[in-house]
Structures are given as C-alpha cells and as structure tokens.
Amino acid sequence: MNGNPGFAQLPNRFSTAPLSGDGEASPGGGPCCKGSSEAEIRELARLPLDELKALARRTADAVHGNKVLLRGLIEVTNHCAMDCLYCGIRRSNPKAVRYRLSHEELAETIRAGRKAGFMTFVLQGGEDPALSGDGLLRLTETARAAAGPEAAITLSFGIKSRRQYEELKAAGADRYLMRFETAEAELHRYLRNGLTLDQRLKALEDIRAAGLQLGSGFMTGLPGETEDTLIKNIMLAQKLHMEMGGVGPFIPHPETPLRDAPGGDLERAVRATALLRLALPLCHIPATTAAGTIHPEGREQMLEAGANVLMPNITPVAHKKHYLLYPGKICIDESGFQCVGCLSVRVMGRGLKLSWDRGDALPIESLGRTTL
Numbered sequence: 028m029n030g031n032p033g034f035a036q037l038p039n040r041f042s043t044a045p046l047s048g049d050g051e052a053s054p055g056g057g058p059c060c061k062g063s064s065e066a067e068i069r070e071l072a073r074l075p076l077d078e079l080k081a082l083a084r085r086t087a088d089a090v091h092g093n094k095v096l097l098r099g100l101i102e103v104t105n106h107c108a109m110d111c112l113y114c115g116i117r118r119s120n121p122k123a124v125r126y127r128l129s130h131e132e133l134a135e136t137i138r139a140g141r142k143a144g145f146m147t148f149v150l151q152g153g154e155d156p157a158l159s160g161d162g163l164l165r166l167t168e169t170a171r172a173a174a175g176p177e178a179a180i181t182l183s184f185g186i187k188s189r190r191q192y193e194e195l196k197a198a199g200a201d202r203y204l205m206r207f208e209t210a211e212a213e214l215h216r217y218l219r220n221g222l223t224l225d226q227r228l229k230a231l232e233d234i235r236a237a238g239l240q241l242g243s244g245f246m247t248g249l250p251g252e253t254e255d256t257l258i259k260n261i262m263l264a265q266k267l268h269m270e271m272g273g274v275g276p277f278i279p280h281p282e283t284p285l286r287d288a289p290g291g292d293l294e295r296a297v298r299a300t301a302l303l304r305l306a307l308p309l310c311h312i313p314a315t316t317a318a319g320t321i322h323p324e325g326r327e328q329m330l331e332a333g334a335n336v337l338m339p340n341i342t343p344v345a346h347k348k349h350y351l352l353y354p355g356k357i358c359i360d361e362s363g364f365q366c367v368g369c370l371s372v373r374v375m376g377r378g379l380k381l382s383w384d385r386g387d388a389l390p391i392e393s394l395g396r397t398t399l
C-alpha cells in the first residue's frame with residue numbers, strides 16, 4: 028500500500044459472508060475491513076439491529092480480536108467556561124459543586140492506577156479557566172511523571188490553539204479526545220451556545236497536526252436531530268479518520284435548558300456504535316458510561332456492536348459524584364478498581380477478555396496484515 032490513502036479512497040470489501048471459526052480473522056471472506064462507503068452505511072443502517080450488531084462485532088473480532096482495552100478515566104476538573112445546553116457542568120448551572128484535583132491527588136490516582144495495571148490514563152475536564160495558559164501543561168507534566176515513560180496519557184479539555192496542542196504533546200501527552208457532538212452545523216451552534224462546528228473541526232485538525240492521536244465522537248438522540256443525522260455523524264467520523272471514537276446517548280440533565288427533552292434511546296446508540304465500527308474498522312471505540320447509565324446492559328450491548336474499549340472511572344470517589352454531565356451516572360460509589368472486577372465478569376459473559384495493553388492508534392497499514 029502506498030502511503031496513507033485514508034479510508035474514503037480505499038477499495039471497499041464489505042461482504043455479508045459468514046466468518047468461519049470462532050471470530051478469528053478468516054481467510055477468504057468476511058466483514059469489511061476497509062471501512063464502508065456512505066451508500067453501504069445507508070444500507071447497513073436499515074438492517075435489523077441483531078444483524079447489524081453481528082456484522083460489526085465480526086469486524087471488531089477480525090481487527091481487534093476478543094480483547095477489550097482498559098483505560099483509566101480521571102475527571103480532573105468540573106469547572107467550565109462553556110455553556111453547552113446539554114451539559115450538567117455548564118457555567119450557568121449554579122448547583123454544580125465545583126472541584127479541581129490537586130497535582131498531588133492526580134499523581135496519587137495515576138500511581139495507584141499504574142499499580143493496578145492501567146497503561147492508559149484519560150484525563151478529562153471542562154474548559155477550566157485555571158487550566159488555560161500554563162495550567163494544563165503543568166498538569167500534563169505531573170501526569171507524565173506519575174505515569175512513567177511507558178504508559179499513555181490522553182487529554183480531553185476542549186478547544187486549545189495548535190500551539191497549545193503542540194506544547195501538550197511535548198509535555199508528555201500522547202492522545203487528545205474531543206467529540207464533535209453532532210455533525211449538524213445549525214444544531215451544533217444552538218446546542219453549544221454559539222460555538223460552531225467549524226471551530227470544533229479546526230481544533231480537531233490542529234490536534235492531528237500536533238502529532239497527537241485523535242479521538243472524537245458524538246451523542247445520539249439530541250433534540251433537533253433528523254433521520255439523517257446518524258448517517259452524517261458516521262460519515263464525518265470517517266472523514267476525520269478518528270483513531271478513537273466515543274458514542275453516547277444524550278441524557279437530559281435537570282439543571283439545563285434541555286431538562287424536558289426526551290433522552291436518546293439505547294437502540295440508536297448501539298446502532299451508531301455498530302455503524303462506526305463498520306465505517307472505521309481500526310478505531311478504538313469505547314462502550315460508554317452513558318450507555319450503561321440508560322440501561323443496565325448498555326455497555327455490553329455496545330461491546331456486542333463492535334466496541335473494544337472500557338473506561339473505568341478511577342477519579343477519587345469523593346469527587347466522582349460532582350462530575351455530573353448527566354444525571355444517574357453509574358459507578359459513582361465504586362472505585363474504578365472495583366469496576367475492573369465487575370467489568371471482567373461482564374465481558375467474559377460475551378466471550379471477550381479485558382486487556383491492559385496501551386492500545387495505541389492502529390496505523391492504516393495494519394489493515395494489510397489482517398486477512399478477512
């Protein structure tokens with residue numbers, strides 16, 4: 028394969044031929060490995076849920092095996108200067124109890140995580156004014172020192188400048204996550220209180236240009252979506268060549284303007300996960316906490332639809348209950364380390380197994396090594 032042509036240009040090898048064997052890569056036919064085209068995604072979107080999930084899971088098995096990568100999620104700060112209409116930590120929610128982890132708390136959490144076996148730490152937070160300027164850089168240095176050179180550090184703190192992303196990389200960050208939230212430009216501007224989709228996309232470009240592995244994603248079931256929104260979201264995800272991609276159902280928060288909107292249902296979120304897998308076979312896709320929040324088996328359903336990542340929340344328990352983007356969030360009384368035990372039982376029931384690998388972005392060349 029010459030260079031990195033991107034999924035859109037690659038020949039499509041989608042096939043509904045059944046996989047032989049137990050989900051290992053099968054020579055001579057099987058699910059798509061190159062990423063489905065828009066026409067194919069539209070067709071796949073019409074399949075009955077079980078069929079769609081099975082196709083997506085087979086693609087995940089062929090590319091990622093039966094491993095489910097673990098990432099330790101640390102919610103660093105719930106201060107936020109933004110005012111997104113859907114979000115419980117928006118600046119206009121006076122009821123949010125605000126906190127920010129100290130450097131020592133962050134370092135201690137990461138050290139405990141390393142001891143438990145985590146090789147990836149995802150530091151997430153609102154757009155905290157205290158972390159503009161050098162604040163986030165210092166925090167990243169602290170995280171890197173605590174994690175040691177081998178573990179991966181992912182950041183998720185919203186829009187920064189290209190220069191800042193470069194500095195964060197130099198300070199020890201490997202990856203950056205920022206969902207585009209919705210590919211509908213008008214809806215995006217409304218829900219994000221004036222911020223445009225183009226601003227978000229420009230920042231995603233900057234992240235990539237800074238040499239960070241790129242994660243993005245979207246919510247499903249936002250008020251104002253149309254039938255076509257899901258397809259637009261999937262096609263934008265594919266265009267971005269996301270290396271990590273999160274999908275979660277929208278859940279209305281009582282202290283936001285969207286309090287009375289209906290939330291997203293599980294089926295739509297699971298369908299989105301499956302289509303994302305078929306559009307981006309290499310992508311690391313989490314089974315999200317939001318899915319686990321709206322249904323007791325929401326995360327399992329996403330794994331069955333091709334997700335290959337779980338992110339136990341290892342934020343110190345004292346703070347966990349205050350990082351409420353949406354109500355009813357699961358696992359706030361458990362430590363993330365207890366969750367690992369719980370999750371290992373849950374994935375085993377699906378023929379999957381937890382993995383402590385770093386789980387870096389897979390280079391497109393690795394498709395050539397996967398025979399389908």
Ligand code: 5AD
Nearest residue numbers: 113114206246276277278317352353
């Ligand atoms: N319901 C579901 N997901 C939400 N997020 C923010 N608010 C909500 C909500 N009310 C998601 C956004 C954000 C991610 C960290 O959490 O997609 O990017």
Ligand code: FES
Nearest residue numbers: 358361366369370
């Ligand atoms: Fe947290 Fe089950 S995953 S308690």
